[in-house]
Amino acid sequence: MARALITGVTGQDGLYLSELLLSKGYEVYGLMRGQNNPKRALVEAIVPDVKILTGDLTDLSSLIRALEISRPDEVYNLGAISFVAYSWENAALTSDVTGRGVLNALEAVRLYTHDDPSKVRFYQASSSEMFGKVQAVPQSENTLLWPRSPYGVAKVFGHYMTINYRESYGMHASSGILFNHESPRRGPEFVTRKVSQAVARISLGIDDSVTLGNLDARRDWGFAGDYVEAMWRMLQQDEADDYVISTNETHSIRELLELAFAEVGIDDWAPYVKQDPRYMRPAEVDLLIGDSTKARTKLGWEPKVHFPGLVSMMVQSDLAEQKKLAGL
Known part of the structure; x- marks a missing residue:
């Protein structure tokens, strides 16, 4: 073993x-x-x-x-x-x-x-x-x-x-x-989980907004x-x-918000999102996108879950958790 x-x-x-x-x-x-x-x-x-x-x-x-x-x-x-x-x-x-x-x-x-x-x-x-x-x-x-x-x-x-x-x-x-x-197990301090958790709570009427930093930052x-x-x-x-x-794709926080809110039937997410300079990094990393050719070639690895599916997975998980916490 x-x-x-x-x-x-x-x-x-x-x-x-x-x-x-x-x-x-x-x-x-x-x-x-x-x-x-x-x-x-x-x-x-x-x-x-x-x-x-x-x-x-x-x-x-x-x-x-x-x-x-x-x-x-x-x-x-x-x-x-x-x-x-x-x-x-x-x-x-x-x-x-x-x-x-x-x-x-x-x-x-x-x-x-x-x-x-x-x-x-x-x-x-x-x-x-x-x-x-x-x-x-x-x-x-x-x-x-x-x-x-x-x-x-x-x-x-x-x-x-x-x-x-x-x-x-x-x-x-x-x-x-x-x-x-990311995943449903991600800590709530990370932006993807912060968004999925907030979207779940907003859709259930528990919260009315979420406060974020740079909406134009892009990540893979x-x-x-x-x-x-x-x-x-x-x-x-x-x-x-x-x-x-990496997935070899890049997406912005705005795209994350669009997909997450759409998952609960909200098309216009702008009224629910606030920005605060406190959440801006002192030195921002604006664009990260990987080239995982070596891993795909030598390791035979490739991602199975892509961005829309990841966002859906996280929002649905947080919806279930928030409903349970709220006794719904």
Whole structure:
């Protein structure tokens, strides 16, 4: 039986990846911060077969201990402070967890494996936010990185550290440069879930508006459930490498609003949407669109859920949840 250790198991990616690996017969361990983590119950409810370990990406000894207990064949480092807006307010903490945490995870694997660093395969969750002030459209594995947030800078550090450990120690360490990927499990602070939740509440008469920032920002949005399969496929390759994972399409916040409100029968969404400068980024990333040709060619991966279906899935999920909460 293959064994895997997932950091960041409480996030949407961690949950979908856990489901995928369990379906493939893996023994799955999930690393979680703190003994009283409020998301522990969520993990136990959705993926009860995951064995939960406590640890922290900023604590090297806890990572080594987790490796000794789980004895994994594969490590998926998904743990991070991942909300971009938060990273400006807490740049140092973001750097420690999202950046230096990758170094700790890599070093823990190196120390654990002793004389054969390649025997544990390592996945690093890199991000399209590393492209920031984009230097080419679309963005591929060879596009110059120009991050525009503390989160993006921290991800660049982790990305290059993964490459460095691969080249220095022969580790089977791959990075997935994932473009925005969403799902009904996305946190409500992220714009897609903020919109789907607000649309559900507005349609039920619970709220009368939603407040957003830049409506013209464009992103390449895919479904998180599709993207975790790409992570797994990377670690099944003979050679480690880096891959852009994307839909190769770009959509604006306005398009997101149009589809989401249409899902509940509202054609004119403008009266329900407010803008506030507080939700504008200090340095905006205006256009992100990936070129996932390499992943499609070498990994045989391609997205199954496209943008309209993703938006519909999220709105319908939030409608069901809000109706249940409201007793409707």
